[in-house]
Amino acid sequence: MAILKIARLGHPVLLARAAPVEDPTAPEIARLVADMAETMLDANGLGLAAPQVHVSLRLFVFRQGSDEAPTVAALINPELVPLDDATETAWEGCLSIPGLRGAVPRARRIGFRALDLQGRVVEGEAEGLTARVFQHEADHLDGILYPMRMPDLSRLGFVEELARFQETDR
Numbered sequence: 001m002a003i004l005k006i007a008r009l010g011h012p013v014l015l016a017r018a019a020p021v022e023d024p025t026a027p028e029i030a031r032l033v034a035d036m037a038e039t040m041l042d043a044n045g046l047g048l049a050a051p052q053v054h055v056s057l058r059l060f061v062f063r064q065g066s067d068e069a070p071t072v073a074a075l076i077n078p079e080l081v082p083l084d085d086a087t088e089t090a091w092e093g094c095l096s097i098p099g100l101r102g103a104v105p106r107a108r109r110i111g112f113r114a115l116d117l118q119g120r121v122v123e124g125e126a127e128g129l130t131a132r133v134f135q136h137e138a139d140h141l142d143g144i145l146y147p148m149r150m151p152d153l154s155r156l157g158f159v160e161e162l163a164r165f166q167e168t169d170r
């Protein structure tokens with residue numbers, strides 16, 4: 001396994017629409033997912049999408065389990081749909097935009113359908129923080145970064161300043 005270099009805001013790979021993964025069971029996909037998992041845990045992220053490590057493919061990894069013993073799962077070729085009109089606004093960060101946080105509205109509940117590394121269909125519903133992470137990561141696959149989802153850019157700032165002057169939940 002290896003820790004991969006993370007693309008930062010301004011790199012064009014972050015703005016491209018990523019291509020579908022043709023064979024989720026290919027050894028290079030398993031290796032990519034293992035490296036992305038190691039990279040995400042090293043950087044203390046909640047999720048990481050392949051374009052963030054300069055690979056323009058439709059997959060992301062996300063953190064599960066407790067803070068002390070996190071595990072990492074991958075969703076390949078994910079499709080998300082909001083389950084209703086309810087949205088909520090909360091603070092987000094992004095490993096490609098280090099040091100910043102922004103308040104971003106997201107669907108509160110989503111349905112998702114994807115493939116796992118065995119090529120099996122994974123589907124279900126998510127809400128709250130998990131739904132937010134999935135929407136943030138799926139946006140990366142379409143070249144969308146969280147500030148592009150913000151209706152109010154006055155709620156974008158550096159972590160340290162927000163901690164001093166605003167209530168953030170993260």
Ligand code: NI
Nearest residue numbers: 093094095096
């Ligand atoms: Ni991100």
